[in-house]
Amino acid sequence: MKTSVFLGVVAASGLIAGAGLAAEGDTLATVKSRGELLCGVNPGLVGFASPDANGNWTGFDVALCKAVAAAVLGDPTKVKYVPLTGQTRFTGLASGEVDMLSRNSTWTFSRDTDLKLDFAGVNYYDGQGFMVPKSLGVSSAKELDGATICIQTGTTTELNLADYFKANNMSYQPVNIDSNAEGEQQYMAGACDAYTTDASGLAATRAAFANPDQHVILPEIISKEPLGPMVRHGDNNWGDIVRWTLYALIAAEEYGVTSANIEELSKSSENPEVQRMLGTTDDLGAMMGLDKEWAKRAIMAGGNYGEIFAATIGEQTPIGLARGLNAQWTQGGLMYAMPFR
Amino acid sequence: MSVTDTTVPTAYVRTEMLPPRAAPMQRKGALGWLRENLFSNWFNTVLTVLGIAIIWWFVSHFWPWFAHSVWSAGSLRECREIIAATWGEGASGACFAVIRERWHQYLFGFYPRAEYWRPVMTIGLMFIALAPVLFSVSATIRRRVLAGGGLLTMILMAICGVPLWSAMLMLALFGVALLLAEYAPGRLLWFTVFYPVLGVWLLWGGSLWSPMMVLAGLAAGFVVARLLAKRAPGLAPFAAIITIAIWWAFISQPLADALAGVLPLSLLHVTSREFGGFLLAIVIGVSGITMSLPLGIVLALARRSDMPLIKTFAVMFIEFIRGVPLISLLFVASTLLNYFMPPGTNFDIILRVIIMVTIFAAAYMAEVIRGGLAALPKGQYEAADSLGLDYWQAQRLIILPQALKISIPGIVGTFIGMFKDTTLVGLIGLYEPLKGISDFVRADFNWKGIYWEPFVFVGVIFFVICFSMSRYSMYLERRLSRENR
Numbered sequence: 001m002k003t004s005v006f007l008g009v010v011a012a013s014g015l016i017a018g019a020g021l022a023a024e025g026d027t028l029a030t031v032k033s034r035g036e037l038l039c040g041v042n043p044g045l046v047g048f049a050s051p052d053a054n055g056n057w058t059g060f061d062v063a064l065c066k067a068v069a070a071a072v073l074g075d076p077t078k079v080k081y082v083p084l085t086g087q088t089r090f091t092g093l094a095s096g097e098v099d100m101l102s103r104n105s106t107w108t109f110s111r112d113t114d115l116k117l118d119f120a121g122v123n124y125y126d127g128q129g130f131m132v133p134k135s136l137g138v139s140s141a142k143e144l145d146g147a148t149i150c151i152q153t154g155t156t157t158e159l160n161l162a163d164y165f166k167a168n169n170m171s172y173q174p175v176n177i178d179s180n181a182e183g184e185q186q187y188m189a190g191a192c193d194a195y196t197t198d199a200s201g202l203a204a205t206r207a208a209f210a211n212p213d214q215h216v217i218l219p220e221i222i223s224k225e226p227l228g229p230m231v232r233h234g235d236n237n238w239g240d241i242v243r244w245t246l247y248a249l250i251a252a253e254e255y256g257v258t259s260a261n262i263e264e265l266s267k268s269s270e271n272p273e274v275q276r277m278l279g280t281t282d283d284l285g286a287m288m289g290l291d292k293e294w295a296k297r298a299i300m301a302g303g304n305y306g307e308i309f310a311a312t313i314g315e316q317t318p319i320g321l322a323r324g325l326n327a328q329w330t331q332g333g334l335m336y337a338m339p340f341r
Numbered sequence: 342m343s344v345t346d347t348t349v350p351t352a353y354v355r356t357e358m359l360p361p362r363a364a365p366m367q368r369k370g371a372l373g374w375l376r377e378n379l380f381s382n383w384f385n386t387v388l389t390v391l392g393i394a395i396i397w398w399f400v401s402h403f404w405p406w407f408a409h410s411v412w413s414a415g416s417l418r419e420c421r422e423i424i425a426a427t428w429g430e431g432a433s434g435a436c437f438a439v440i441r442e443r444w445h446q447y448l449f450g451f452y453p454r455a456e457y458w459r460p461v462m463t464i465g466l467m468f469i470a471l472a473p474v475l476f477s478v479s480a481t482i483r484r485r486v487l488a489g490g491g492l493l494t495m496i497l498m499a500i501c502g503v504p505l506w507s508a509m510l511m512l513a514l515f516g517v518a519l520l521l522a523e524y525a526p527g528r529l530l531w532f533t534v535f536y537p538v539l540g541v542w543l544l545w546g547g548s549l550w551s552p553m554m555v556l557a558g559l560a561a562g563f564v565v566a567r568l569l570a571k572r573a574p575g576l577a578p579f580a581a582i583i584t585i586a587i588w589w590a591f592i593s594q595p596l597a598d599a600l601a602g603v604l605p606l607s608l609l610h611v612t613s614r615e616f617g618g619f620l621l622a623i624v625i626g627v628s629g630i631t632m633s634l635p636l637g638i639v640l641a642l643a644r645r646s647d648m649p650l651i652k653t654f655a656v657m658f659i660e661f662i663r664g665v666p667l668i669s670l671l672f673v674a675s676t677l678l679n680y681f682m683p684p685g686t687n688f689d690i691i692l693r694v695i696i697m698v699t700i701f702a703a704a705y706m707a708e709v710i711r712g713g714l715a716a717l718p719k720g721q722y723e724a725a726d727s728l729g730l731d732y733w734q735a736q737r738l739i740i741l742p743q744a745l746k747i748s749i750p751g752i753v754g755t756f757i758g759m760f761k762d763t764t765l766v767g768l769i770g771l772y773e774p775l776k777g778i779s780d781f782v783r784a785d786f787n788w789k790g791i792y793w794e795p796f797v798f799v800g801v802i803f804f805v806i807c808f809s810m811s812r813y814s815m816y817l818e819r820r821l822s823r824e825n826r
Contacts, residue, residue, distance in 0.1 A: 042784075043770060043772075043777065043780050043781055043784075044780040044781030044782075044783060044784030045784055046783075046784050046785075046786050046789050047786065049784065050781055050784030050785050051451070051781050051784075051785075052785060053442055053443055053445075053446065054454070055446070055451040055615075080612075080614065082614065082770070083770045083772070083781070084770050085768065085769070085770050087672075087768065088672075088675060088676060088768075088769055088770050091676040091679075092676065092770075095676055095679030095680055096679065097676075097679060179776075179780065180783075181779070181780070181783050181792055184790060184792070185792050204786070204789065205789070205790075207786075208417065208786065208789035208790040209790065210421050210790075317786070318786050319786060
């Protein structure tokens with residue numbers, strides 16, 4: 001009697017766990033039934049993700065969350081932004097606290113394989129650089145031998161710095177800092193000769209200084225930091241949705257589809273690829289469980305890749321990042337959307 | 342014949358008292374005070390001069406920064422321009438404009454702005470709920486706390502621009518509470534009992550019926566216990582617990598839904614992720630404080646118990662919890678628990694944090710109270726026994742009142758430490774006021790580069806709260822001291 005009850009309980013809990021796993025395996029169904037996309041974002045990174053005084057999130061990474069929500073749920077505002085710190089981001093995604101991560105995370109081998117996570121593409125090619133005061137009289141990172149350098153702990157930048165100095169047979173004195181804001185303070189107070197982080201972050205930091213022209217960003221980029229959205233291993237369809245939403249934004253820029261002319265082009269575009277992408281002729285969306293106009297809605301959410309870039313971090317904004325590697329492949333950059341066919 | 346005969350004229354004996362003379366210049370007034378307190382010997386003189394030099398150094402460095410504060414500007418750049426224009430190029434100044442623009446996020450995080458009356462009201466009601474617990478003996482103190490709490494709530498409401506009706510309601514509630522405190526302070530205790538449910542409903546919103554059903558479950562358990570008390574006294578507590586569990590698991594949700602269908606009393610639902618700033622710190626702090634004290638008392642008694650099983654459990658619990666850092670417990674709450682629970686379970690993040698903070702504080706609390714228990718002379722225990730009191734009566738009437746009084750400084754110290762520890766939840770991505778809010782405020786390009794101003798603002802508020810707690814504990818100690826009156 002007792003044994004049978006025990007076995008029954010075991011079987012029941014097994015069933016529940018099985019059902020739970022099945023539900024977790026289909027992120028698209030979960031998101032649709034919830035009616036809301038849970039998007040993991042940086043708790044605050046200038047230009048990439050930040051909430052304003054009314055709590056509305058904006059930024060380059062946030063725009064991708066909105067595009068995916070528009071593609072899947074038909075409404076770019078149906079996103080719940082979950083701020084994840086550098087320590088909690090991967091566990092947050094793996095444990096199902098968020099559906100996707102759009103949080104400036106570098107695509108590395110171990111994160112892709114060992115952590116059981118998938119990168120759905122690259123939305124920003126960054127690289128690590130150095131900033132020094134002009135008064136230091138340094139014009140190249142090669143001249144930084146023996147310098148004290150402010151470096152954020154626990155990030156890939158720390159490892160890159162060690163690699164770079166070792167490769168060039170130089171020595172340095174690290175000043176460990178916890179956050180960007182603290183790094184700026186230390187740097188301004190003269191606690192370190194140079195400040196190193198991603199080049200996009202350096203540009204934003206420099207632009208916010210009281211006297212930006214007294215600081216220079218050295219020309220050397222010492223690492224590759226391809227930043228992209230992430231999803232869990234194992235749900236390939238959901239990974240496809242995030243990947244192709246990103247590609248739709250990139251392709252839209254390539255083909256000149258903007259949030260302003262998209263209505264018109266979806267009716268009258270001569271380009272067969274644009275017709276397929278916007279659902280005028282083919283039904284590509286059905287292949288991944290979405291409707292015909294998914295890409296159209298994603299582009300309308302915040303514009304194409306170029307529009308998003310210009311509105312959040314581009315040269316017209318105070319941050320003033322040039323397109324550089326993030327230009328379209330036709331303009332000498334690395335942004336290259338796979339064909340919509 | 343004696344030599345002290347009064348008739349003998351002795352020129353050297355004074356016949357009248359001298360009038361008292363004023364104290365010498367060096368001993369009276371400001372000069373005397375200075376001599377006595379600051380320059381009594383060469384060592385103290387050196388210390389005084391050193392102290393003044395240090396204070397001067399601080400003030401002279403920070404005063405210009407404070408004096409050049411800018412309170413209205415749209416961005417850090419604007420602040421700098423205003424400072425440069427007013428006090429000349431190169432002048433340093435504080436840019437408190439960021440507080441002026443973002444103060445509400447420091448107080449409430451992402452709580453919807455139209456709903457600010459709810460947290461403010463919750464805090465106001467907290468004073469009403471606290472009044473009978475903290476100051477059950479003195480009517481003056483009750484009045485003072487209610488009036489002070491009411492004033493604070495009204496000021497907060499005015500600042501937050503809450504709807505007029507909520508301010509009126511709050512004013513009326515405080516009026517009723519004052520009357521009750523005056524004429525029937527015992528009744529006020531009922532409000533304290535229901536306050537947690539009311540507070541949770543006000544803060545998180547949703548249907549009123551769900552928390553009501555939680556209460557109804559407790560009531561059902563109580564009724565069952567009462568009914569069984571005569572017939573099977575040993576069984577009553579277990580039956581009550583089972584009733585409550587069954588009620589909560591199976592009855593409460595459908596019943597709440599049904600009632601909501603009949604009479605939908607509900608507030609806009611606010612999720613835990615939207616909580617932030619001091620609202621978050623106070624929610625976690627207050628719940629942790631109120632729950633860790635009873636839990637700590639139970640643990641302390643368990644640790645001093647003669648029953649080996651209970652004692653071992655208490656020792657293991659206390660030593661384990663005290664042996665791990667709070668941060669690791671918080672990480673367990675935020676991420677590790679997700680792996681253990683079936684996917685799709687929605688176990689509220691703030692609730693998880695409150696549980697972790699509570700058990701952490703309870704472990705420390707237990708040791709503080711155990712210290713108090715150990716400090717009681719053995720005679721007190723023996724006296725309780727000789728009176729024929731059973732264990733719980735002895736604890737309630739004789740041991741605990743004295744032990745808790747001895748432990749007050751330690752208990753309040755633990756409270757204050759716990760309240761400040763709430764800022765650690767920033768590490769698991771919650772928006773605590775010190776760093777969580779500041780980090781995203783700085784992520785707005787307008788305020789990038791702001792550093793000290795938010796720390797000053799948040800530090801001042803923390804100081805006010807912690808200092809009030811500390812003053813209250815000192816008052817309580819004075820009031821409860823029975824020895825030297």
